[in-house]
Structures are given as C-alpha cells and as structure tokens.
Amino acid sequence: MAISNGMISLTLSPPLPSSNKPPPNSISTSINTIRVAFQGSPGAYSEFAAKTAIPSCTTLPCRSFSDAISSLSLNLADHAILPVESTMEGTALRNYDFLLRHPLFITQEINLFVHYCLLAIPGVLPTHLKTVISHPMALAHCHRSLTRLGLNRQPVEDTAGAVEMLLDNRLLDTAAIASPRAAQLYGLNVLAHGLQDESWNVTRFLILSKHPNNNNNNNIVDPLTPAAAAAGAAAANHDEQIVIRKTSIVIAHRGGCMLVILKVLKAFSSRNLNMTKLEVINHDEEEEGKSPVMILDVRLDGKKGSLRAFPHVLYVDFEGSMEDFRVREAIDEISKFSVFVRILGTYSADPNVYDLHY
Numbered sequence: 001m002a003i004s005n006g007m008i009s010l011t012l013s014p015p016l017p018s019s020n021k022p023p024p025n026s027i028s029t030s031i032n033t034i035r036v037a038f039q040g041s042p043g044a045y046s047e048f049a050a051k052t053a054i055p056s057c058t059t060l061p062c063r064s065f066s067d068a069i070s071s072l073s074l075n076l077a078d079h080a081i082l083p084v085e086s087t088m089e090g091t092a093l094r095n096y097d098f099l100l101r102h103p104l105f106i107t108q109e110i111n112l113f114v115h116y117c118l119l120a121i122p123g124v125l126p127t128h129l130k131t132v133i134s135h136p137m138a139l140a141h142c143h144r145s146l147t148r149l150g151l152n153r154q155p156v157e158d159t160a161g162a163v164e165m166l167l168d169n170r171l172l173d174t175a176a177i178a179s180p181r182a183a184q185l186y187g188l189n190v191l192a193h194g195l196q197d198e199s200w201n202v203t204r205f206l207i208l209s210k211h212p213n214n215n216n217n218n219n220i221v222d223p224l225t226p227a228a229a230a231a232g233a234a235a236a237n238h239d240e241q242i243v244i245r246k247t248s249i250v251i252a253h254r255g256g257c258m259l260v261i262l263k264v265l266k267a268f269s270s271r272n273l274n275m276t277k278l279e280v281i282n283h284d285e286e287e288e289g290k291s292p293v294m295i296l297d298v299r300l301d302g303k304k305g306s307l308r309a310f311p312h313v314l315y316v317d318f319e320g321s322m323e324d325f326r327v328r329e330a331i332d333e334i335s336k337f338s339v340f341v342r343i344l345g346t347y348s349a350d351p352n353v354y355d356l357h358y
C-alpha cells in the first residue's frame with residue numbers, strides 16, 4: 001500500500017534477531033511496537049542501526065529523509081533515524097540541516113561499524129564493471145579503493161536502493177556498494193569485502209522524536225557527581241554499564257567567532273562539564289555558493305517559532321542532562337552572548353560501537 005503519491009512505503013519490516021546487546025537505556029515498550037522511519041530501502045545501514053538501537057522495533061523505509069520526518073507528523077512512525085557523522089568524514093552537514101529545520105528532538109544515539117561490500121548481479125565478474133553506484137557517504141568512504149578499481153561513481157539515495165537499482169534495471173556493468181546484509185537480502189554476489197579506505201569506520205546515528213526524551217531511569221547518572229562516582233564503583237563490581245547523559249545544542253552568533261568559542265568553552269569548563277563535540281560552521285553571506293544554516297526555533301516546552309537563517313553556527317555536544325542545574329546555568333550564560341540557542345535534546349551516550357554480523 002502507498003500513501004501520498006507513493007512516497008512513503010508502508011511495508012513494516014519485522015524486528016531483526018540480533019546477537020548485539022541493546023544499548024543501555026534503549027527505548028523499549030511492552031505494549032506497542034516502536035516504529036522507526038529511515039531513509040532508504042530495506043537493508044540500508046540506517047535500518048540496521050535502528051534495529052540495533054531498538055531491537056524490538058519495526059522499521060519504515062522512506063524514499064527521502066523528508067518522508068521519514070513526514071511519517072512522524074502523520075503518526076506512521078514514532079521515531080526517525082539519521083546518520084549524522086562518521087569517523088572518516090566528520091559531520092554530515094546536510095543531515096544536520098534536516099534536523100535543524102524540523103521540530104525534532106534527539107532521544108538516542110547509536111554508533112555502528114560500517115563495512116562496505118562491492119555487490120553485483122550473480123554472473124557479473126569484476127572485469128565486466130564500469131560503474132559503481134551507492135550513497136554519497138559510501139562512495140566517499142571507499143574513494144581510494146574505487147580509484148584503484150578504475151570505476152566511475154554515481155551517487156544514489158541509499159546503499160540498499162543502489163542494490164535494488166541494479167536488479168530492477170539488470171545492470172551488468174555496474175556494481176553497488178552496500179552491506180553484507182543487503183547482499184543476502186537481495187541475493188547479490190559479494191565481489192569484495194571491506195572496501196572502506198580505513199578499517200575503523202564508525203558512523204554515528206541519531207534517533208529523533210517529536211518529543212524530548214524525559215527518561216528518568218535510575219541507572220542514569222550525571223557525570224562528575226558523587227552519585228556518578230558511587231555508581232561507577234558499583235558498576236565496576238557488578239559488571240554493569242553506567243549510562244552517561246549527553247545533551248546536544250546549537251548556538252548561532254554574529255561575527256567574532258573566536259571570542260564566542262572561547263566563551264562557550266568557559267561556560268562548560270567552569271562548571272566541569274565535558275564537551276564531546278564542537279563544530280563551527282561559517283557560511284558567510286558574501287561567500288558564493290554557501291547558504292546560511294536554517295534553524296527552526298523550537299523550545300523544550302514544545303512551542304516553535306520561525307525558521308531563521310544564521311551564517312555562523314556552533315554544534316556542541318556535552319556530558320550532562322537538562323535536569324542538571326550546571327547545564328541549565330551554562331546554557332543561560334551562553335544565551336547572553338549568542339543570538340540564538342536551540343536545545344536538540346538530552347539522551348543516553350552510547351558507550352559502544354556495534355558491529356554488523358556477517
């Protein structure tokens with residue numbers, strides 16, 4: 001079945017049996033199955049990340065990330081998942097833009113090892129290949145390998161979609177870069193494993209929701225408090241995993257980037273709050289071809305304002321939750337010298353990196 005001109009596929013994939021342990025404090029429900037929308041076809045890395053983060057979930061494949069977000073407003077999905085950065089390429093700014101343009105909150109993060117395979121229709125030999133198709137991030141992560149193989153690159157929406165394209169069009173001179181799972185799912189041959197240019201290739205995905213995560217789980221402790229130290233000792237004894245809460249914010253400011261960065265660092269360091277990410281985006285209006293970052297004004301009380309353009313933006317992640325007074329104080333301080341602050345959400349830090357099982 002399809003809705004709104006068939007843009008959103010309504011096929012819900014069943015939960016994936018996984019030998020990976022779910023991440024701490026992963027979202028779970030005993031009554032309703034959680035539905036996670038992702039951009040791509042079944043077998044995409046995002047789908048695997050969703051099922052690793054929330055093992056009992058069903059997944060909703062969507063043609064674009066906008067469709068995945070629409071599925072939240074249409075109540076077809078409870079969450080959407082988005083790859084936001086990788087160890088090989090840093091922040092995927094385009095995906096962050098999606099997040100900033102919508103009234104969404106981060107409720108969980110998940111880190112996944114990404115192994116790429118070269119897949120082709122059975123019978124196709126490496127010598128037959130002229131072109132390779134895949135998600136732009138996959139093509140970038142395999143840049144050196146593809147240059148060595150002398151293949152033309154063609155970006156498509158997602159890795160599993162590339163596999164579908166091979167099959168739908170019976171492309172006999174083209175390969176796709178996708179996961180071993182996609183190879184199994186679609187019955188393609190794996191011509192090469194481990195195509196990524198660096199063996200340590202981890203992608204960080206964010207799980208997004210219409211509502212902020214107000215999880216007051218007792219296992220969750222704010223770092224750097226006596227409770228954290230005590231919980232740490234207890235966990236070490238019982239082999240438990242401590243869950244550290246993280247918060248992501250976006251700060252926009254006018255000019256004088258260095259001074260703003262120093263003030264932001266001081267707001268966190270003076271309160272003993274550990275930063276895990278600081279990324280500065282400067283999109284000067286005068287600079288040709290660069291558009292300012294568009295950010296939707298959304299507050300934790302759910303009120304949303306207008307979409308505003310900012311040329312200078314800082315993405316900051318730090319350890320600590322919005323329930324911690326030091327975090328609230330730091331954000332208050334930052335609000336005094338920046339033109340705009342948006343809180344993207346507090347969620348549990350993922351201490352693991354999950355692997356696809358071949």
Ligand SMILES: O=C(O)C(=O)Cc1ccccc1
Binds near residue numbers: 040043045047138203
């Ligand atoms: O295309 C996919 O399979 C995705 O889920 C996006 C993606 C692409 C490459 C690495 C991680 C996620």
